[in-house]
Amino acid sequence: MLEGWPPPILDPAGPYAWPVTVLSWVLLAMAAAVLLVVFAALWLALFGGERARQRVGGTRIVWLGGIVFPLVVLTALLVYGLTLTASLSERIRGDEMRVRITGEMWWWRVAYLDGDGQPVIHDANELHIPVGEPVVLELESADVIHSFWVPRLSGKLDMIPGRRNLMRIQADEPGQFGGQCAEYCGGPHALMGFVVIAHEREAFERLMAARRAREAGPPPAGDPRGAELFASAGCAACHRIAGTDANGLAGPDLTHIGSRKTLGAGILPNNRGTLMGWIGNSQAIKPNNRMPPYTMLSAAELRAITAYLEEQR
Amino acid sequence: MPRLDLIVPLALAAAACQPPPASGTSASAASVERGKRAIERVGCAACHTIQGIDWPRGRTAPQLAGVDRRGLIAGRLPARPDVLAAFVRDAPSLVPETAMPAMPLSETEAMDVAAFLLAGGD
Numbered sequence: 001m002l003e004g005w006p007p008p009i010l011d012p013a014g015p016y017a018w019p020v021t022v023l024s025w026v027l028l029a030m031a032a033a034v035l036l037v038v039f040a041a042l043w044l045a046l047f048g049g050e051r052a053r054q055r056v057g058g059t060r061i062v063w064l065g066g067i068v069f070p071l072v073v074l075t076a077l078l079v080y081g082l083t084l085t086a087s088l089s090e091r092i093r094g095d096e097m098r099v100r101i102t103g104e105m106w107w108w109r110v111a112y113l114d115g116d117g118q119p120v121i122h123d124a125n126e127l128h129i130p131v132g133e134p135v136v137l138e139l140e141s142a143d144v145i146h147s148f149w150v151p152r153l154s155g156k157l158d159m160i161p162g163r164r165n166l167m168r169i170q171a172d173e174p175g176q177f178g179g180q181c182a183e184y185c186g187g188p189h190a191l192m193g194f195v196v197i198a199h200e201r202e203a204f205e206r207l208m209a210a211r212r213a214r215e216a217g218p219p220p221a222g223d224p225r226g227a228e229l230f231a232s233a234g235c236a237a238c239h240r241i242a243g244t245d246a247n248g249l250a251g252p253d254l255t256h257i258g259s260r261k262t263l264g265a266g267i268l269p270n271n272r273g274t275l276m277g278w279i280g281n282s283q284a285i286k287p288n289n290r291m292p293p294y295t296m297l298s299a300a301e302l303r304a305i306t307a308y309l310e311e312q313r
Numbered sequence: 314m315p316r317l318d319l320i321v322p323l324a325l326a327a328a329a330c331q332p333p334p335a336s337g338t339s340a341s342a343a344s345v346e347r348g349k350r351a352i353e354r355v356g357c358a359a360c361h362t363i364q365g366i367d368w369p370r371g372r373t374a375p376q377l378a379g380v381d382r383r384g385l386i387a388g389r390l391p392a393r394p395d396v397l398a399a400f401v402r403d404a405p406s407l408v409p410e411t412a413m414p415a416m417p418l419s420e421t422e423a424m425d426v427a428a429f430l431l432a433g434g435d
Contacts, residue, residue: 263359268356268359268369269354269355269356271355271356271414271416271417272414272415272416273355273356273357273359273360273413273414273416274355274356274359274360276359276360276373276412276414277356277359277360277371277373277374278359280360280371280372280373281371281372281373284362284369284370284371284372284373285359285369285370285371286369293372295373299410299411299412302373302412303412303414306414
């Protein structure tokens, strides 16, 4: 399994994740305490002395233990939980960086938005953010219900067809944070991963400037034979590479595929070997994903296409 | 008419390249375990279905089961641990026309990967 995926779920790395983690532990502790009390009462009822058995058998215990106790505990827990997680539903200021993430079967479309909400950089299955700043995500779905979840940076939020759900994430340290679709969406749902990469502000600015320039400018030359094959094998019908004739929108945008950390939506490391394997027969890696196997390509052709894609950074 | 000039040297080469003896040269369990982790980290299984690796089960390249009982690597190199290690790290330098690319493995990781493959995926 790829290192860091599936992601750890109780190891928060930002202000929108730690309340969820704390609440999880408090709930667990509370549930454990209640379980102990119930077992103690059961033990008394079965093996206790006459007096103890009478005590746990009366109507009083039903009123106290069955109604008053849960009412007090659950009310306290509700107030505590809502207070603890209040920051998660705070008003969004509106000047945060915004990214639209669309759940697709079984990958994520990513579009970095400008101040007017227009997409300026297209990517897939990977999100770059600056450290220490909240980033607002517009979560949408293109088909069925998905759920966006990067456990170290936030709670889960569903992606619902026809709706736009807003969520904030923030990373307090640079690094790579794994994500996973958290709502069963059919077929290879379990292999629908994601990765967030948090950079120091300066490095982040550099990366975004380079990507904006790339989206507006000409594509890198790349392997000419690979470029030709990319078109003739039909890749361009589903995949887009900015500045080229490849403008398919059915599959992930490949403008920056060469610098992507993972393949197959967060599940495989991205290197020449895995890229060849994915193109050659992704069905053996992620069964029933929508990319067909390309077993008709020769080794030399596969090498050329891979070399071309590695240049797309 | 079979081509003896081709068959004889190949048969000799094959005979000279018996798999390593099972005992004495077997790699340490720690090396085998490290090899498994390295295979998962770089994703060898994206192309190869490998004995002992549950997922993925790639079909683009040959299946890697019973590697310890194979006479040759890529049909031509002796199946010695050191040769296998060199091959998994930089296959094109040994077999230029292979589809297998160089993989991001250090020399020690490559030795561990070879140990894992020759241990039959245990």
